[in-house]
Amino acid sequence: MTQPKTIYITRLLPEPVMTALRERYALVSEPLENQIPTGDDQRRGFAQAEAVICTLADPITDDLLAAAPRLKIVANYAVGYNNIDVAAATRRGIVVTNTPDVLTDATADLTWALLLAVARRMVEGDQWARSGQWPGWAPTQMLGTDVTGKTLGIIGMGRIGQAVALRAQGFRMPVLYASRRPCSPPPGVSTWVHRPIEDVLEQADFLSLHVPLSDTTRHLIGSRELAMMKPTAFLINTSRGPVIDEAALFAALREGTIAGAGLDVYEREPLITDGLEALPNVVLLPHLGSATQQVRIKMGMLCVENIAAVLAGRPPVNPVNRQG
Incomplete structure (x- = not known):
């Protein structure tokens, strides 16, 4: 039986999204409500993961990407992506995606x-x-x-x-x-x-x-x-x-x-x-722009869709960077 791909999620996502991820992948760890990952948490997660879901509040640096030998995709749970060193990801052949339109x-x-x-x-x-x-x-x-x-x-x-x-x-x-x-x-x-x-x-x-x-x-x-x-x-x-x-x-x-x-x-x-x-x-307001139940679920499912495509060798739905 094929082992499930390993995914690291920096923050807890709405339950329908978490359910879909648990059914398809092996989670490095279970994110907790309102838990902010430490630098050590991120390094451990990136070191093991083939895919990562992160948020705008999570800086994804060149050093972090360098410590992720198996990583294929960083799916940003946001439209913006200035939290990610996209150039570094591109150099390493790592796909970066975002979640436009739905919010x-x-x-x-x-x-x-x-x-x-x-x-x-x-x-x-x-x-x-x-x-x-x-x-x-x-x-x-x-x-x-x-x-x-x-x-x-x-x-x-x-x-x-x-x-x-x-x-x-x-x-x-x-x-x-x-x-x-x-x-x-x-x-x-x-x-x-x-x-x-x-x-x-x-x-x-x-x-x-x-x-x-x-x-x-x-x-x-x-x-x-x-x-x-x-x-x-x-x-x-x-x-x-x-x-x-x-x-x-x-x-x-x-x-x-x-x-x-x-x-x-x-x-x-x-x-x-x-x-x-x-x-x-x-x-x-405390950063509520996309904060409806429906939108936050759609954002998460778009991350799931992008990850599924990349890990299956297909082009992502919402690429930020172009490979090759």
């Missing part, structure tokens, strides 16, 4: 949840209602800002950026976007306008970031860019934390350079810049 709508939905929450002061209102101190309705109480008809600015018009822009139609919002190239809006949509990033910064009432993390996008939004925004504007980030200079953002929010922010990701995650949590004009 587009969930992340776009969460972007709008953040936008509406910060515009309408929902977190403040929830806290007040729960406190037992709310005295009842009053005409000047908890005034936020309109969303409908305002200008939505988007930086990065890939799958998620376009999904966010499409939802803006329901709020009758014109969309200005900055990206490397123009995109074609869906039929019947004429309100998407491709503009230089400076124009988007200056004109947007709500600015939403949807770029991958790279050397060119790290601190894409800093003091200079924040100063270009309207003092009434709001910044939303569901992409990657280091795209924003978090210290500069804290200063801009405290000083009134911009009106508010909604953040799902952070520059030094899980650490958050001291003081941000105390500002009333910020909504902070």
